[in-house]
Amino acid sequence: MVGRELITSTDVAIVGGGMVGGLLAAALAAGSPTRNSPVNHGASSTHTINADSAFATTTKPLSVCVIENHFPDAFNPGDDPSYDLRVSALSIASQNMLVNVGAWQGVLARRACPYRRLSAWDHEGGGRTDFDANDIDQDFLGHIIENRVIQLALLDRLKKLSNVSVISPARIEHYSTQADTVQLSLSDGQVLQTRLLVGADGAASSVRKMAGIALHKSPYDQHALVASVETELAQQDITWQRFLPAGPQAMLPLCGKRASLVWYDSKEHCEQRLALSDEDFKQAVQSAFPADLGGLDKVVGRSAFPIAKAHSESYIAPRVALVGDAAHTVHPLAGQGVNLGLMDAAILADLILSTKDKNRDIGSQQLLRRYERSRRFENQLAITALDTIYKAFQPQPDIVKQGRSLSLNTVNAFSPLKSLLMRYASGVGRDLPSFAMAQKR
Numbered sequence: 001m002v003g004r005e006l007i008t009s010t011d012v013a014i015v016g017g018g019m020v021g022g023l024l025a026a027a028l029a030a031g032s033p034t035r036n037s038p039v040n041h042g043a044s045s046t047h048t049i050n051a052d053s054a055f056a057t058t059t060k061p062l063s064v065c066v067i068e069n070h071f072p073d074a075f076n077p078g079d080d081p082s083y084d085l086r087v088s089a090l091s092i093a094s095q096n097m098l099v100n101v102g103a104w105q106g107v108l109a110r111r112a113c114p115y116r117r118l119s120a121w122d123h124e125g126g127g128r129t130d131f132d133a134n135d136i137d138q139d140f141l142g143h144i145i146e147n148r149v150i151q152l153a154l155l156d157r158l159k160k161l162s163n164v165s166v167i168s169p170a171r172i173e174h175y176s177t178q179a180d181t182v183q184l185s186l187s188d189g190q191v192l193q194t195r196l197l198v199g200a201d202g203a204a205s206s207v208r209k210m211a212g213i214a215l216h217k218s219p220y221d222q223h224a225l226v227a228s229v230e231t232e233l234a235q236q237d238i239t240w241q242r243f244l245p246a247g248p249q250a251m252l253p254l255c256g257k258r259a260s261l262v263w264y265d266s267k268e269h270c271e272q273r274l275a276l277s278d279e280d281f282k283q284a285v286q287s288a289f290p291a292d293l294g295g296l297d298k299v300v301g302r303s304a305f306p307i308a309k310a311h312s313e314s315y316i317a318p319r320v321a322l323v324g325d326a327a328h329t330v331h332p333l334a335g336q337g338v339n340l341g342l343m344d345a346a347i348l349a350d351l352i353l354s355t356k357d358k359n360r361d362i363g364s365q366q367l368l369r370r371y372e373r374s375r376r377f378e379n380q381l382a383i384t385a386l387d388t389i390y391k392a393f394q395p396q397p398d399i400v401k402q403g404r405s406l407s408l409n410t411v412n413a414f415s416p417l418k419s420l421l422m423r424y425a426s427g428v429g430r431d432l433p434s435f436a437m438a439q440k441r
């Protein structure tokens, strides 16, 4: 007991109610990933049904507490034409996770833009790859969704679950570990006791710092200038990216005539473009972006973000796990960051729930090591692959330029390789945790 404060107990405490922390909380509350298990709706059932979710728990559900510093404001898409500048390309596997925890309807009720095609080309070398959902027998490759939409849909879901409590606004100030528990002190004076503390608190994670886990971080020479624009013509079902020596230019479609543009360049160039008037910025985009963009009606908002690759030395400490950007950040050029983080959450949820169903300790070092083994290597591969793409498109000798264009053309021409890459990026047909798989219902 710490002084005068009342201690509240919870099975799992998650610091950070962003997309990754929210998904983890909803997955833990949704219950054991027993796929297609018979669900008994009778009053005498021993199953706890979490309405809207694909899963059912067979024993008492875990209690979960989410501590979030600041949630986005609720908004009604009909009344709010403004778009969050931060958008994500969500893979099919990530969409399945949101479906399985009962949050996907909340996303669709706000807004999400599906895309069926994805093109990437090398401006200098001329190489090009075009992906199409038909090639992997899917209806689409993914959805472009505002980050706040995903976060709010998950928050709606959490509020409906009696075994989840959300403490906000609050930050973690300090924690200490005992043999079987962790005790957290929060900025609002509350003290929590938990069996497992999860840091889902983003790239500047306080939990990671408090756990004394080192971070290997290398900033890129590029910043990402993100602009929300209105286009003359309605968006099609395509997202594209053109690689230039200064950095890629990307177009992510949003609903109707909206699009999100990402213009990677040096910090100085991004700052200069941010300082332009809307009209001058619109002209700069029109003259620098490929003709595929078409005409722009107006620039609605813009901001620039520094980008870095980072990997924490470890994902775990005694009774502590890190997920999402708290554990790793990647170059956003392939839109994989949050998809990797959501996969952390899905795998950790599977491990915790199956351990709980065996009445074993959900904060044990054994569970934590299994989690780290199943995620750290894969995330390292992603960091390295994206770093390699970044470097390949930096100013390079002619031989490298020819090689990278040849690679793009080869992927385009060789359908098994193309299909493999598409399946990996969209999370289809891989060995996936239960929470990431489409339910046969």
Ligand SMILES: Cc1cc2nc3c(=O)[nH]c(=O)nc-3n(C[C@H](O)[C@H](O)[C@H](O)COP(=O)(O)OP(=O)(O)OC[C@H]3O[C@@H](n4cnc5c(N)ncnc54)[C@H](O)[C@@H]3O)c2cc1C
Pocket: 015, 016, 017, 018, 019, 020, 021, 067, 068, 069, 070, 087, 088, 089, 090, 147, 170, 171, 172, 200, 201, 202, 203, 205, 206, 224, 226, 305, 306, 307, 323, 324, 325, 326, 332, 334, 335, 336, 337, 338, 339, 340, 341
């Ligand atoms: C320009 C750009 C474009 C990107 N595009 C894509 C894309 O297309 N696809 C993709 O998959 N990824 C993309 N990403 C990456 C993606 O945005 C991140 O990977 C994702 O936001 C990480 O989610 P998270 O929940 O781990 O962390 P965050 O989104 O950072 O959420 C952390 C949460 O924790 C809260 N928090 C922080 N500290 C505390 C504390 N001490 N106490 C309590 N709460 C706290 C914060 O308020 C926040 O809500 C992009 C990134 C950038 C920079």
